[in-house]
Amino acid sequence: MSTRPEPLFPLFAGLETLAGVGPKTAQHFAGLGVLAPRDLLFTLPQSGIDRRLIDTIEGAPFPATLTVAVTIGKHAPPRNKTGAYRIQVSDRNTAFQLVFFHARGDYWQRQLPEGSRRIVSGRVEVFDNIPQMVHPDFIVPEAEADSIPRFEPVYPLTHGVTQKLMYKATRGAVALIPQMGEWIDPSQLAKEAWPDFASAVASAHDPASLSDISAAAPARMRLAYDELLAHQITLALARQVERRKKGRALHPTGVLQDKVLKSLPYKPTGAQRRAISEIIADMATDQRMNRLLQGDVGAGKTLVAFMALLAAVEAGGQGVLMAPTEILARQHLQGLQPLAESAGVVLEILTGRDKGGERAAKLHALERGDIHVLVGTHAVFQETVVFHDLRLAVVDEQHRFGVRQRLELGRKGRHADVLVMTATPIPRSLALAQYGDMDVSVLDEKPPGRKPIQTVLISTDRYEEVTERLRAAMAEGRQCYWVCPLVEESEVSDLTAAEERFKRLRAVLGEGMVGLVHGQMPPADKDAAMAAFQRGETKLLVATTVIEVGVDVPNASIMVIERAESFGLAQLHQLRGRVGRGSAASSCLLMYQNPLTETGRQRLEVLRETEDGFVIAETDLKMRGTGDLIGTAQSGVPRFRVADLEKQAALMAVAQSDARKLLNDDPTLDSARGRAARLLLWLMRQDEAIRLISVG
Incomplete structure (x- = not known):
């Protein structure tokens, strides 16, 4: 099982095996994370253009992409080298212009002789009260009307990859899908009325309308489920391998x-x-x-x-x-x-x-x-x-x-x-x-005696007020945190740097009172600064998010988070949890920079309303999406190409129980459905899982 099954070879070959893709283009494709034809199957259109034929552009809401049959009229070549070449055309009800730049010689005279009929498709805009279609996307004789897609999928692109190339390459990849068994549980398939894998891929790449591009379209749901299922089979295999390892029954005395x-x-x-x-x-x-x-x-x-x-x-x-x-x-x-x-x-x-x-x-x-x-x-x-x-x-x-x-x-x-x-x-x-x-x-319960933390939203314009408040609290022997978003002052960012903030606060609040910790410090210096704060020698600790996890100073009762709108909610909640650990009433000041967007304000208000981390995390997921939530790069949450964890959370739970049941009934994946599931794992690049099967 540790070698890729032969039917999948073409999907994992080089991109150059596809018509129209050379070595240079293959390098460009890598910018989209596309390394083999298989990756094109899961690079789905993100929107689409309706190119259905209409009788006339009259009354259309310009600017718009339109497709219409026209009679070619008079040509007006440019007066100078840089000018535009214009052709009058008329549809059933009205006239407009086709416009071309960089026209050479009599090329358009030969291509579009006066009096001929053509179908043109492209973006129509109005200039000086005249509708114009500049460089139409398609110009074909009426007999070839079918060569214009009725609904043209629009793909994500990268430097060196055009829509035309993408269209052709994805068609080439779809043609390579081999015969495969079904890996989804039959009752799940019937309940959702999903197509089989090959049909799902083909129809996801050939949408007939915008609704076929939404996450709820059956073909897309099916492909999202395939991704989630492969991922959950991998986790279930890891769990099975763990469980097969004998543990030792413990008999504690209590x-x-x-x-x-x-x-x-x-x-x-x-x-x-x-x-x-x-x-x-x-x-x-x-x-x-x-x-x-x-x-x-x-x-x-x-x-x-x-x-x-x-x-x-x-x-x-x-x-x-x-x-x-x-x-x-x-x-x-x-x-x-x-x-x-x-x-x-x-x-x-x-x-x-x-x-x-x-x-x-x-x-x-x-x-x-x-x-x-x-x-x-x-x-x-x-x-x-x-x-x-x-x-x-x-x-x-x-x-x-x-x-x-x-x-x-x-x-x-x-x-x-x-x-x-x-x-x-x-x-x-x-x-x-x-x-x-x-x-x-x-x-999901707080231990008794934890005092609620008062959370306040305050604009950065009131910086002086905040420092005065800190001065008063420190005079009473209390300790405070000041969290800054970034470390060095960078050209691109106006977020205040920790070092700068440290110098300013030290100047205002007194030399020995303020400490600094950030991620770029040598570990020994960081430990020393933390230890001085824990011992109460410094009263204010200026820090980046390195203090987010676990630091415990019961005497610290004020948390200031600068530019709070630039943090994730879950992260703000973690930071706020650094105070409220002692007997003093604690507060958290969320400083935001005006103007705050509507969603920015809504997000920060969630923190003011609740201290329940689960409620906050769910809200964060809805408002920001998975990637930002736990910094996907280091979080171990997989990146899915089709599945959307926010919108399809329910599918993930089904995939988990389906995967666990499949392995429970067929631990070695040797049944017909088990063998299909092995193909799915190869298809989804779950090499880790395949290793676990062969280990098992």
Whole structure:
């Protein structure tokens, strides 16, 4: 199965195999992400031009693209070299002009002799009260009327690729589709009345009207579903491979967990208790756990994860908690140390900073089993890190890791369970796209005692007022964040740079009071600035979005976000969650630059109305789309060519259950439908999935 099936060879050959495409043009096509004929199948028209024949242009709403039969009248050649060549023509009711530039000699006299009949199609505009069609797209004898498409598809283009070329190349690619079996569940196909794959591709490239171009057109729905299904089969295979790996049934005693629960000053929420029991039930089976713990900012994920780590220790094993940065790893250590002490558990940290003898001592203790729970950065991936008996790996802030890294981590322990935590509330359709291989626990309640955060919209014109407000808060001993959109002042952008803002605020509020962190700083400087803020030595921290994830300073109670309109809602929500962690009433100032667009204002008002991250994420998805939502490039959300996750969220859920059922009934994909599904995986370039089948 690890070689591409022969019927698909032509679709994956070079583009030069298509008529009219040479090596140079093939290079141009790469600008559209088109590398093989297969990619043209999924490069669909984005709009269309109605070229149905009409009797007359009289009364048409100009400018418009029109197709009409005309009688050729008088020619008026240009008076000078740069002038226009004009030809009078008349349709059934009215007269207009055809206009050509750069006409040579008597070319048009020969092509369009006076008195002849032609069908012309092109854009008609009015100049000096005379309708003109400049350089018609089509001029054909009446007998060849059928050579003009009635509804011409309009494709996305790139430098060096014209509509004509695109039209011809896509037709060539469609002709290469081989006979294939059906991979969609028959009842789903019947219910939706979708065409088969080849017919769907052909009709998506040959729309008869604008409605055939919408996402709801049956041919497009079918192709979107094919993409989603291939993606979900890949995730379901990854899940199956994980599950086939034997886990080890854990038998925790509950003793350590009880000690920690008794030491807490509050009772866990219902959602926390539910998540803990789901996770521990998963760990008790002999299958590998592969679970996502999704919770809003401040929903108490860390406690849930620590309970799971304690369960691993109670069963005689070890646990590891991995964070994306050293700052976060140290923060987890500080937060968990008192809990570990109350349970008598040995907690240690391992980061890239540990060197020499100290590092060697930690590694020995880990291998002997003297360290029960290890907190670390991805430094724990290294070959030299060996556990005595790793039972559970917890990964914090998932969207920094993809499916591949999750598999990597599981290899560290014999059959270690994996729990992933994310503080980014993700709408269900995206959660399925990104984590379809995992089971999910959701924390949807806030722990008691979290104070609501007052959110205010304020224009950047009131900058002085805001700095005065900060000065007053700092005088009372409170701490504040100031988040800037970009780092260096760039020509193209008027977003204020962090360095500039830092200098201005330091001048106003006092030298030693203001700290700075941004992504381009050396890690040691960044850590030092964060640590000074955590210790309360600096009162105001000017930062880029590096503070979005996880930094915990309970004394910080004001968050200023400059140019808030340039951030995603989910990101603003994450940033706002950095305050409101202590006993003081907290506020978040969203500073926007006038004039704010209507949608810009609506988006920011959503934040003022609610602190529910899931509501905010759904709104963000509707208003901005997937790509922006979690910065697609680094998020692990696949890019689909036809499927639209916002408009077709429901299809994703169907594709997930269909894919899981298919693999449940036919784990090796050897039935007729299973073999068709293998072709689909090849067709959709899901090489990872194909590897998983052959591994399986």
